Amino acid sequence: MLDELSYNVVNDPMRIYRAKRDFARKRVTDKYSILGFISSGTYGRVYKAESKIDRVVHAIKKFKPDKEGDIVTYTGISQSAIREIALNREISHENVVALNEVILEDKSIYMVFEYAEHDFLQVIHHHSQTLRSPITPTVLKSLTxxxxxxxxxxxxxxxxxxxxxxxxxxxxxxxxxxxxDLGLARLTYQPLQPLFAGDKVVVTIWYRAPELLLGAKHYNKAVDIWAVGCVMAELASLRPIFKGEEAKLDSKKNVPFQKDQLLKIFEVLGTPDERDWPGLKDLPEYQNMKRLDYSDVEHSYQNRLAEWCQSRIRPHQGGDLLRQLFIYDPDRRLTAYEALQHKWFQEEPLPSKNVFQSVPANQIPPHRRITHDEAPSMMPVPAANSQAQAQIAQVQAQAAAHLSQQLMGSHPLSQQSGRAGSVASFASLSGGTAAGGSGHPRKKARMG
Amino acid sequence: MATDFWSSSHYKRWMLDRATLRQARADDLQYVDDPEYLDFLAIFFANLISRLGKKLQLRQRVIATATVFFRRFYVKNSYCETDPFIVVAACCYVAAKAEESPVHIKNVVSEARMLFGKYGIKSFPSDNSKLAEMEFYLVDDLECDLTVFHPYRTLMTLCGKAGGNGGETEAGELGVGIQDGQRYWGTGEGKLELEEGAVQMAWFIINDTYRSELCLIYPPHLIAITAIYLTLVFHTSTRATIQAQTQSPPTSSGASASSSPPTRRSSRTANSHKKAPQDIVGFMAGLNVSMALIATLSQEIISLYALWDRYREDHTAESARSAFAQGQLSAFGAAGAGTSGKRAGHARSGSVLSGTTSSGGTPTTGDLKDDGAGLAEQQVVTPAFLVHLLLRMREARLADMAHPATGRPMAVNKMLERAQAAG
Known part of the structure; x- marks a missing residue:
């Protein structure tokens, strides 16, 4: 008897501990009913769920369980999951998605977030495809x-x-x-490792700041400000302002020179000048950049942002904010604080707490689309063939989704906007389901 | 968040009181002859984490985070029902990720196996998935609170060299987007300028506090201030400076007595008495923290040293001691030459106690050792003893679970059920 026990102690001393913990643990399905599937990506899937206690709706992000072959096993929690969990546990702000709780269960991690019905991408699609009219200045200002x-x-x-x-x-x-989505976010307070060490590529290409495109090893908050500029411009024009083609990593995973993306930026903002950006010539890709420009000044790229704004951002001040968000030198680019002090936000119409306040009810973007087909596969079925079942369910769901897309295809506009609803949200989608299709860099460029 | 301790998970959920910590050890207490053994286990495992961390080339801050994770885990669990060795490995593995300097799980497994083998632990699983499984349960028990504040930052904010956080801050050399953190308490301003050796000593004292549960009880800035206070008292040349400054007023000799804190009265007299080039006592008073609390903390740290003095590394002692001594030497080499962060990072893992073994420029801790000397006749505890103790505790616990009060023996699966029912 005791021999058997000591055998257990020696071989798996943590068995009792795990048994206790497994027993005490509340399961996801004890607390939430799954309403449907929202989207999926490299990290896993997002579901819409309702709390069984207070009926509040949440978005549950399920990180993909690790697999070795067909067997689900523990291989270590990914850096990005650790990051997202660690950061989200510390922060709380009205304009940042709140993390309600994290549930660890059956080798999977479930992050329970507050639910948001819309997202910027969906709003952009709604205006470009369904309403076919620009986002009003009031809404643009409130969103920004x-x-x-x-x-x-x-x-x-x-x-x-x-x-x-x-x-x-x-x-x-x-x-x-x-x-x-703080999956790529990082704490910059006294980092033990330089920022570039962990993630060679950050920020989706269209929103990537010039210093990153030029290979800067050290960068700072200003990369987010650049992205805000891109987002604001996209809200104003309903299309990405710098829609470059991403050069892919080579076989050795070297980061290539992003020529096309830089050209797209230069076409609007002109070529950066060392006089305006003192650190420019120290950047690794400086020589490559030099070769892009026409050698004679006549043809070199000029700043056409004012021209660009003319037709898109009517009030002059909005264009001025955009200009300052797009300052090449990261040290001179506006900070979030400075941007909020900008005159544009002080003049009428003032930004509103409810961004849809001025929007007629029939023009508010539709609710996020969810599909029901994939919901049951959220929890691994305890049966032996659960893997197979899950895969079958997944194939069926994809087929169903594909079919509905085909059907809607008869109306080319609704196809886009319809998909966008389900696609948008938590970003980084696996290629197949992304809106539009043609290798779009809305996908997250992430490696390592 | 990074600067706001008061809204952090660390402050809101993990500042614990003595009663909670006593309760956490209740089960373990049944299986040890002397409650002090549990304090020795706390020293042993902190040393072990530090050693594994060094093998994995983790920076001191990562090691400190791993140690806090370990302590938090054992607030909710008992030594006698778990395998602390795999918990140690998992803490290092998760801390490396949480501090954005990840190490491969394979390395953790192989280094842990090698290191623990030296202590006679042969059962550490070679399978990565076992460690990953432990990570999973660990993160759950930590309630996903993975951001930890440490006293090092306060130390550097208060005593770092003026003019940027250059080589002084452990991570400063990498800095873009680094700003000096604001102080999150008190009203004090400016910096205390200490000699290099004194800052080093304060840093080592902070390292040493992780051998106890102080990191669960006190907010990190108080630990840092206590470390500075103890340094002012024990660092020979710094103490001499203060004594010289406060020579004339007879009341202010309190600062040089080993355990009595500078009272508000004495600091005020020192303040008003004369305008010294640097008014250290006034600076401490200006921090606006409870000096009574600092005095209590000082006592706790000193009693930790007294306890630690009775702890001897046995067969692994030789290598460990020389490693410490080397770390010590390179520490001062690095400090002098202002060399790169990597070396300095290693040097930063030193301890005040081990410092006494090396020579010359080392800040001596003669006073600390003297405090412990009176207890020298008491029993000495070694890792071998503690490892054996752990095994006995676990066996006894299992036997108790297998033979409940009913007197009927219980099969293993029944036992698991019972454990489950107990929650």
Missing amino acids: YQLLNGLLYLHNAHIIHRDLKPANILITSSGVVKIG
């Missing part, structure tokens, strides 16, 4: 203001987001902007 307000909080807490883009910026049904 709240985005900057959330960012100011993060920056004051020494957090760089590093992946701001329309799909990651959510809006609740009561019109409050919420910055989401």
Whole structure:
């Protein structure tokens, strides 16, 4: 008897501990009923769920369980999950998506977030495809203001987001902007490792700041400000302002020179000048950049931002804010605090607490689409063939989604906006389901 | 968040009181002859984490975070029902990730196996997934609160060299986007300028506090201020400076007595008496923290040293001691030459006690040792003894669970059920 016991002690001394913990643990499905599937990405899936206690709706992000072959096993929690959990546990701000709780269960991590009905990408699609009219200046200003307000909080807490883009910026049904997805975010307070060491590539290419494109090893909060500029411009024009093609990593995972993206920026903002940006010539890709420009001054790129704004951001002050968010030198670019002090936010119409306040009810973007097909596969079925079942369910769901897309395809506009609803939210989608399709860099560029 | 301790998970959820900590050890207490053994275990495991951390080339701050994780885990669990060795490894693994300097799980497993083998622990699993499984349970028990504040930052804010956080701050050399953190308490301003050796000593005292549960009880800035206070008292040349400054007023000799804190009265007299180039006592008073609390903390740290003095590393002692001594030497080499962070990082893991073994420029802790000397006749505790103790505790616990009060023996699966029912 005791022999058997001591055998157990020697071989798995933690068995009793685990048994206790497993028993005490509340399971996700004890606390929440899953309403449907929202989106999926490299990290895992997002579900819409309702609390069984207070009926409040949440978004549950389930990190993919690690697999070795077909067997789900423990291989260590990913750096990005640790990051997102660690940061989210410390922060709390009206304009940042709140983490309610984290549930660790069956080798998977579930992060329970507050639910947001809309996101910037969906709003952009709604205006470009369904309404076919621009976002009004009032809404544009409110969205930008709240985005900057959330960012100011993060920056004051020494957090760089590093992946701001329309799909990651959510809006609740009561019109409050919420910055989401801190999976790439980092604490910059006294880092033990330089920022570039962990993640060679940060920020989705269209929103990536010039210093990053030029290979800067040291960068700071200003990369988020650049992204805000890109997002604001996209809200104003309903299309990405710098829509470059991403050069892919080579086989040795070297980071390539992002020529096309830089050209897209230069076309609007002109070529950066060492006089305006003293650190420019020290950047690794400086020589490559030099080669891009025409050698004679006549043809070199000029700053056409004012021209660009003319037709898109009517009040003069809005254009001025954008100009200062797009200052090349990261040290001179506006900070979130300075941006919030900008005249644009002080003149009428003032930004509103509910960004949809001025929007007629019939023009508010539709609710986030959820699919029900994939919901049951959220929890691994305890049966032996659960893997197979889950895979079958997944295939079925994909087929169903594909089919509905085909059906809607008869109306080319609704296809886009319809998909966008389900696609948007927590960003970084696996290629197949992304809106539009053609290798779009809305996907997160993430490695390591 | 990084600067706001008062809204952190550390402050809101993990500042614990003595009663809670006593309760946490209740089960373990049944299986030890002397409650002090549990304090020795706290020293032993902190040393072990530090040693594993060094093998993995973790910086001191990561090691400190790992130690806090370990302590928090054992607020909720008992030594007698768990395997602390795999917990140690998991703490290092998670802390490295939480501090953004990850190490590969394979390295953790192999280094841990090698290190623990020296203590006769042969059961450490070679399978990565076992450590990853422990990580999972650990993160759950830590309630996902992975951001920890440490006293090092306060020390550097108060005593770091003026003019940027250059080589002084452990991580400063990497800094872009680094700003000096604001102080999150008190009203004090300016910096205390201490000799290099004195700052080093304060740093080492902070390292040493992780051998106890102080990091669970006191906010980090108070630990840092206590470390500075003890340094002012024990660091020979710094003490001499203060004594010279406060020579004339007869009341202010309190600062040189080993345990009595500078009272407000004495600091005020020192303040008003003369305008010294640097009014250290006034600076301490200006920090606006409870000096009574600092005095209490000082006592706790000194009694930790007294206890620690009775702890001897046995067969591994040779290598450990020389490693410490080397760390010590390179520490002062690095400090003198102002060399790169990597070396300095290693040097930063030193201890005040081990410092006494090395020579010359080392800040001596003769006073601390003297305090312990009176107890020297008491029993000496070694790692071998503690490892054996742990095994006995676990066996006894299992036997108790297998033979409940009913007198009927219980099968293993039944036992698990019982454990489950107990929650």
